[in-house]
Amino acid sequence: MAWYExxxxxxxxxxxxxxxxxxxHKYVMHGWGWGWHKSHHEPxxxxxxxxxxxxxTFAVIVLxxxxxxxxxxxxxxxxxxxxxxxxxxAFVHDMMVHQRFGMRWVPRRGYSKRLLxxxxxxxxxxxxxxxxxxxxxxxxxxVKLKRKLAERHSR
Numbered sequence: 502m503a504w505y506e507x508x509x510x511x512x513x514x515x516x517x518x519x520x521x522x523x524x525x526h527k528y529v530m531h532g533w534g535w536g537w538h539k540s541h542h543e544p545x546x547x548x549x550x551x552x553x554x555x556x557x558t559f560a561v562i563v564l565x566x567x568x569x570x571x572x573x574x575x576x577x578x579x580x581x582x583x584x585x586x587x588x589x590x591a592f593v594h595d596m597m598v599h600q601r602f603g604m605r606w607v608p609r610r611g612y613s614k615r616l617l618x619x620x621x622x623x624x625x626x627x628x629x630x631x632x633x634x635x636x637x638x639x640x641x642x643x644v645k646l647k648r649k650l651a652e653r654h655s656r
Contacts, residue, residue: 507578514582515589519638522590527635530555535629542624548602559587594620594637618643625650 530538534555541552563583570577596604597613598620608614619640626632631653633646 502574502578506575510575510578511582511585514579515586518583518586519636522586523636523639526637527632531629531632531635539629542627556587556591559583563587590637612640615643616640619646622646622650 530541530552537551537554539552540550563580566576566580566583570580593616595601597606597608598617600606608617616638619634619636622643623632623634631650633649634641
């Protein structure tokens with residue numbers, strides 16, 4: 502494979518993973534998988550929560566993809582793209598937004614602030630129903646999210 506094909510697979514998988522993460526978050530984590538995800542929407546003690554089982558599950562799947570990718574290289578590069586997305590996710594969602602693992606930075610402007618606001622609006626709804634903003638790296642306009650929440654609350 503040429504370097505640009507490898508790069509295209511990695512970048513393509515990073516983009517795909519945001520779509521996959523949105524759908525998984527909305528339909529699995531806030532659906533039949535709420536049992537694990539619920540811990541993420543409640544106060545908890547310690548560095549870890551039951552929701553972290555999702556990260557472990559996805560990591561095991563990616564490890565299998567890496568191993569199979571030793572025989573079929575495009576799959577190895579796809580696994581690398583998923584891993585890159587996972588690293589970005591861990592930094593943005595876990596460390597920046599939720600301030601896990603000792604990170605204490607609060608963005609004051611720009612896209613980082615918008616991302617933080619969108620995710621906080623996601624957590625404004627208690628329970629698995631009626632949430633907004635299920636993506637992790639693509640943040641909808643907080644004004645529109647507030648409007649959507651207000652409309653749902655007034656029903």
